[in-house]
Amino acid sequence: MTPPEPAPSVPADAGPQPELLARTFAGWRSQRGMLADAHRTGSFERAIAAVVRPGMTVADVGCGSGILSLFAARAGAARVHALEATRMIDDAAEVARANGFADRIDFVAGDARHFQAADGLDAVIGEWIGMYLFEEWRHFDAFAAVRDRWLRPGGIVMPRRVRLYLAPIDDSRLYVERGPGFWERPVWGFDFGLVHRRQLDRTRRIIVKADRRTLLDTWCILDLDCAVDDSRAYFFERRFETRFTFSAGCHGLLGWFELDLAPGIVLSTSPDSLDTHWHQSYFPFEQLQVQPGDSLTARVETTPAADNGTPAVGLRVDLRRGEDIVASRAGHYTLHDTQG
Numbered sequence: 001m002t003p004p005e006p007a008p009s010v011p012a013d014a015g016p017q018p019e020l021l022a023r024t025f026a027g028w029r030s031q032r033g034m035l036a037d038a039h040r041t042g043s044f045e046r047a048i049a050a051v052v053r054p055g056m057t058v059a060d061v062g063c064g065s066g067i068l069s070l071f072a073a074r075a076g077a078a079r080v081h082a083l084e085a086t087r088m089i090d091d092a093a094e095v096a097r098a099n100g101f102a103d104r105i106d107f108v109a110g111d112a113r114h115f116q117a118a119d120g121l122d123a124v125i126g127e128w129i130g131m132y133l134f135e136e137w138r139h140f141d142a143f144a145a146v147r148d149r150w151l152r153p154g155g156i157v158m159p160r161r162v163r164l165y166l167a168p169i170d171d172s173r174l175y176v177e178r179g180p181g182f183w184e185r186p187v188w189g190f191d192f193g194l195v196h197r198r199q200l201d202r203t204r205r206i207i208v209k210a211d212r213r214t215l216l217d218t219w220c221i222l223d224l225d226c227a228v229d230d231s232r233a234y235f236f237e238r239r240f241e242t243r244f245t246f247s248a249g250c251h252g253l254l255g256w257f258e259l260d261l262a263p264g265i266v267l268s269t270s271p272d273s274l275d276t277h278w279h280q281s282y283f284p285f286e287q288l289q290v291q292p293g294d295s296l297t298a299r300v301e302t303t304p305a306a307d308n309g310t311p312a313v314g315l316r317v318d319l320r321r322g323e324d325i326v327a328s329r330a331g332h333y334t335l336h337d338t339q340g
C-alpha cells in the first residue's frame, strides 16, 4: 500500500496557536469523544442529510476526523473541502480514501481562514462549539471568515443559530457534591471554612450533568445568527429578572446551549435533553434563600480574559425584597482556552 501524501498546506499566521490546537485536537482521544457523542454526531448527520443536495460544494471548517465531510459526501455533495489545522487531517484523508470518498473530499491543512474556494460554496458547515459555547471562539471566527468570503448568496450555514442559556437553580445536592457547599459543613468533624472562603473568592465554572427539575427560571443570554455573526457577538452585557411566588434555595446558575442545525433539527444540551460531551456548565455562588414576593435580578457581562481573549463570564446577582437588596453575589468565571 502506498503511504498517504500529506495534505497541502496554507500559510500559518496569527490565528489559533497551533501547539494548543494540536494538544487538544490532533490525537484520537478527543476526536473519538466527539464521534462517540451520539446526540451531537447523530444530529449533525440528520441535518446534513436534510440540507446537502447532490452536486453541492461544501466547506467543513475544522473537519477533525472528517466525519461531517463524510456525511456531506454521503449526502451527495459533488465536492467537499475539509479544512483542518492539525495533523489529524492526514488520518482523516486516509479514512476518506478507505471509504471511497477520496475523489470528492479534498483535505486542506492549515488555518481555515486562509482557505481559497475557486468557485464559491453552496454550504459552510462546522462544529466550532466549545464547552459553554465560548471556548472555541477563534474557531467560530474561522467559520465566519470562510462564510463571508466564499458562501454564495442564499447558501447554507450549519449551525444556523445558537442560543445560550443561564438558569438560576435550586440544587443543594450539586452545591454540596460539586460546588462550595462541601466546605460549609464540618468535614469529618472539622471546620474547613477557610477553603470555603477561598473557593468563593476564586469562582470557577464546573462541568456537570444537572437535573432539569432544579431550574427556577430560564434566561436566554445570547441568540447568535450564524449567517452573519462572528465572535464579537460573544461580548455583551445583559440583565434579567425572576420574580418568585414560592420559597426556594438558589445555589448558582446553570448554563447550556441549543443549536439549530437545519429546519426542524435542534441539538439541545439542556438538562432535559439527551446527554452530550458538553454536558452543562455550573456557575456556583454562595447559596441564597428566596421567599415568595422576592425577585432575583442578574447582570451578565462577558469580557475577554486578559491573558488570551477567551470570553469570561461576569455575574452579579441581587436578591430583592421590596425596595431592598437583601443579598448579593458576584463572580468572574474564566473559561478554558482550547485554541490559544
Ligand SMILES: C[S@@+](CC[C@H](N)C(=O)[O-])C[C@H]1O[C@@H](n2cnc3c(N)ncnc32)[C@H](O)[C@@H]1O
Residues within 6 Å of the ligand: 015, 016, 021, 025, 026, 034, 035, 061, 062, 063, 064, 065, 066, 067, 068, 083, 084, 085, 086, 088, 110, 111, 112, 113, 126, 127, 128, 129, 138, 139, 142
Ligand atoms: C470541535 S472539533 C470538530 C471536529 C469534527 N468536525 C467533528 O465534528 O467531529 C474542531 C476541529 O476544528 C479544528 N480547528 C479549529 N480551528 C481551526 C482553524 N482555524 N482552521 C482549521 N481547523 C481548525 C480543530 O483542530 C478540531 O479538529
